[in-house]
Amino acid sequence: MASSRNVVDMDPDVARRLFEEGAFLVLLGVPQGTELGIDCKSWQVGPRFKGVKMIPPGMHFLHYCSANPPSCGGEIGPKTGLFLTLKPREILLANWDPKTEDLDFSASQNEEEVSRIRASLRDLDPFLGPYPYEVMRKWVSLTDRLSQEVASSLQPLSGRVCAFSDVIPVVDFRHTKDREEQPRNDTACQSMKEGLDRLPRMKHREGTELRFSAIPEKNYPPGATPAEITQCSMDLSYALERVLEKNHRLQPLNVLGELQFAFVCFLIGNVYEGFEHWKRLLVLLCRAEEAMRERKELYLGLIAVLYHQLGEIPPDFFVDIVSQDNFLTSTLQDFFQFASGPGVDGTLRKRAEKFKAHLTKKFRWDFDADLDDCAPVVVELPEGVTVD
Known part of the structure; x- marks a missing residue:
């Protein structure tokens, strides 16, 4: 000690x-x-x-x-x-x-x-x-938007944030009859799906699950036209507003506290579920073009939160996790593109430009590269050669 x-x-x-x-x-x-x-x-x-x-x-x-x-x-x-x-x-x-x-x-x-x-x-x-x-300075910079009220609403009812989920079978199998009704496992699996289907279905033990805001499965409103579905898939403002309305209606900026809570759970608590939620919430925030024009303070706060979070992640972490599928660079590329668009507050635009320059210098990320450069390459096969 x-x-x-x-x-x-x-x-x-x-x-x-x-x-x-x-x-x-x-x-x-x-x-x-x-x-x-x-x-x-x-x-x-x-x-x-x-x-x-x-x-x-x-x-x-x-x-x-x-x-x-x-x-x-x-x-x-x-x-x-x-x-x-x-x-x-x-x-x-x-x-x-x-x-x-x-x-x-x-x-x-x-x-x-x-x-x-x-x-x-x-x-x-x-x-x-x-x-x-x-x-202390580092801790405050990682949690300055996180109140005890928000932390209490997100952490498990047990009060414990655990690196490994405490799960139990959905079906208890207390009696022989319960087990007899399950698929037999004495033959070889013909596929991965069949193997997974044979495993017992599990659920979190009551009171041990993290209570993150639910991200809508559909990014568009009920009854949306094809054009509206396309628009809502490109601009996630509708889905973001649903999250804010349902979980942070009185204090929309508390969504930044939730982003910090998820990050701390992952970075310090070793909870991978925290990273997954941080990732989903970040995508929602960064790809909400209309919200960026209407919620200046939220996005000024987001830049400050990300500045400190990305400063604490070890460099090799990006290679192992964050850079998978180009997640972070592509998400931030959309953010910087929207932040430079028409109707965005001048202060927010300048702050985003400075943040972009900082990340480019520190991590050597190219946010101006064309994402089409990452598209699969079409290989021409010699005449007479086929691929099954």
Whole structure:
């Protein structure tokens, strides 16, 4: 865990304010070797660890992975995380449950127990690592649009964001008769589809699924004409407005908080579903031409959010994931094209131009290339040669 050197290196005024106003996470019984972190930094828990002190008030993301003892291989388990909003001088108390390999925060509801911990903070102090203040600026830049209200509405009802989905069979198969009615698996599969059809249908265990906004399956209104369907497929403003109306009607800019929530779940929580939703939401925002003309503040905010998010992704990540199917460059190419179109606010147009220049310089992406250059090449076969 972090050493006292972090406090020594910290600006004295900042250190004093955090000592006076900072919150405490008292985490008792966490096994040695557990990987535990808060916001953008993590450590391996040592034998003396009992929590984190000097935490700036506000929203944070606590995350941890249980570990097998060295005698059992020392493997690290899947990551679990939860969003917390801490008040000045608040003490949040949790005990490690070895059965579930999770933190149990029920002790925080016991006022007498919390008072006892507060009275013994001086004795606990040597066992509490200071909040890694050097990551605070990064954390704020990644979550400045994310309120606790939005985070609470998106995270699972269980309160835990898990890297691996907790799934159970749709059909319980409690009785022999249930199993007899399922397709037999004693013959070889003739196709991938047949193999998949034989697998049990699964669903999220109730209360464990992330509650992202549903992206409409159809981008056009009911009864749309062929011309309207084509238009709504090119300009996703109709679908975007449906998402805003259904999920962020009172505060449309909260959709940026949802974009940040999905990104944090993926980048820090290792939840691939977070990346998939970030991707779908980004496509919706970047390809909504009419909305871009009408929602200046939303798109100024989007540029700021993306500036910080793309600055935190490792360069090799683009090669492995983001650049698949040219997703990010093609999506942003549409965004920059729409942002330079007629009717777009001048401030937004200039901000988009600067952002485009920044990405071009940093990642060497060419947003002016013709996407037709990526079309399949037609190969002429010699006369008499055919392909089955």
